[in-house]
Amino acid sequence: MANGHPTLELRNLRTHFFTRAGVVKAVDDVSFSVGRGKVLGLVGESGSGKSVTGFSIIGLIDPPGRITGGQILYQGQDLARLDEEGMRHLRGNRIAMIFQDPMMTLNPVLRIDTQMIETVLAHEKVSREEARQRARDALGQVGIASPDERLRAYPHQFSGGMRQRVAIAIALLHKPDLIIADEPTTALDVTIQGQILAEAQKLCSQFGTALIWITHDLSVVAGLADDIAVMYAGKVVEQGPVDQVLDAPLHPYTAGLIGSVPSRNHRGAALRQIPGMTPSLLNIDAGCAFRARCPRAEIRCAEPPPMAEYLPGRLARCIHPHEEAVAA
């Protein structure tokens, strides 16, 4: 299956929403790639466009939204130009998505077995019995005890963490090449989150699944991801290997985000906060969207900053990135 292409490569993806109030550029010129068995942490705050990026990949953008430009290359094949029929063959089969709220995946009035068997049969010609067996195995894989009994339960009979496991099990049914996980642990407790993260890691190492982990939580990404892409106001402002980005961020926004995370290194000290708040994406101008909140902003920031490779493998969309990081 591997034909020299990364599992997924986005090239200048643009997803815009054409509302009555104006054009919302939710995703505006986003490029990144994820290879087999790799984890990309897609980080950003509410409204940064990280979820819309995920939805664009899997083809779930509804009007007034539309992919207006760029390519979504799944193993070299452009999904942005694929028809609905072709997309249906891939969605849930080769590319799966896990949502923040597992009830978005699960139908509340159908038993788990019905839903899982349906998913198997949608993409493969196997007997019902075989499909049930597959469902059983998938539940076992995500650590659900006595899967035979649990298959006959309804979603409301599960706790939040269990439901998320079922959602993950459904995503696993076809051993997809790519999983897009949209804040899957945000609503869960710490110990349950640990269990889910453990499952995700196992998945990547065992099946070589590429994983896009969308989150606002830098600490989760720090422990899980290989690479990180930080989004702000619809654009990726910085990307690179997770260690390097977190240790020596190039973009002032990334630096601000890291400074905002309470950490044991500076207990009780004031957090380095970012002043102001995220701009509205409606009719945003072409300049750097962060400049109103940026301590380093100057007159040239009103022009669109290019995404530039300041260090090998490290890109930032800023005309004067942190020199410390570049010099290091």
Added chain:
Amino acid sequence: MSMTLDAPRAAAAAETPPPIVEVRGVSKRFEKTLDFAARLLKRAGMPVREEVVHAVDGVDLSVRKGEVVGLVGESGCGKSTLGRMVAGIMPPTEGTILRHGRDLRGLSGSEARLAKLRTQMIFQDPYASLNPRLKVAEIVGEAPLYHGMAKRDGIADYVDEQLRRAGLDPGLKGRYPHQFSGGQRQRIGIARALAVQPDFLVCDEAVAALDVSIQAQILNLFMKLRRELDLTYLFISHDLGVVEHLSDRVVIMYLGRVVEEAPSEEVFARPNHPYTRALLAEVPRIEARKRSFVGVQGEIPSPLNPPGGCHFHPRCPHAMERCRVERPVLREIAAGHRSACHLNDAA
């Protein structure tokens, strides 16, 4: 009121500030009473019983003046219920809560009202905790006006001051809550709480719903207010990073009981209870890169039917026979460090 203090505690009390709130043996039970059909069945001898949730089960806690106490636990551990009882908006089923050494239940109406005012609460959801039909000026100004902290002709200035202190432009006070962002709403909630001049704030997941950069702004605001107004906080959160950053002392709850209590540095450096250790191990940290997550085994049990003995024993890697039957008591294992685990007896 007579208090019997033993010698070492009295000595300790002399150096440390007096507790602003003292919770003694407090429990809260929620009962679901049987409906008519169930009562009939019960009378007919069917095994029907009332369902009881022990949300909080025999908790002792004291918060000293000027201190920030972090109350940590996962969903359903009773931390919010405890916070509500401490804030005085929910009566305990059992036990006493002393404010400034006095039990509110023994006070007369007006005295009790004034004592209650000194404890205020900040809620998690900045969308649900503000009345959508009131303007900000009314939300912040209503209580001080009613309680006589400001006169009607001075209320405008009074509200302006409260808003400015919470980091909001007083020019926005004619707006409604829906016209503000989450972080700004949380500031309105803070201004409202501070408007009645409390000395103690109970913050129930006050930053959980906010984005990281906004969360940092609000945390900084809490710390600034603490310095300026000499406030005491009970800071309830599931986020250990936030609690570690802010708190002087940390109290950890599991299924309605306190399992460990210690000064912040102590608890993060030398966690004693297996649950605390598991919790700390699972917290993702920005410093910890590409680690392998393991996960504590098992689910959080239902508080309707918690396991006997130590509530944590079904998930505990060190559980012994005794843990299944006997409830461990919260005992001091080092100065100011208390833990409820049978393993400490063996050592």
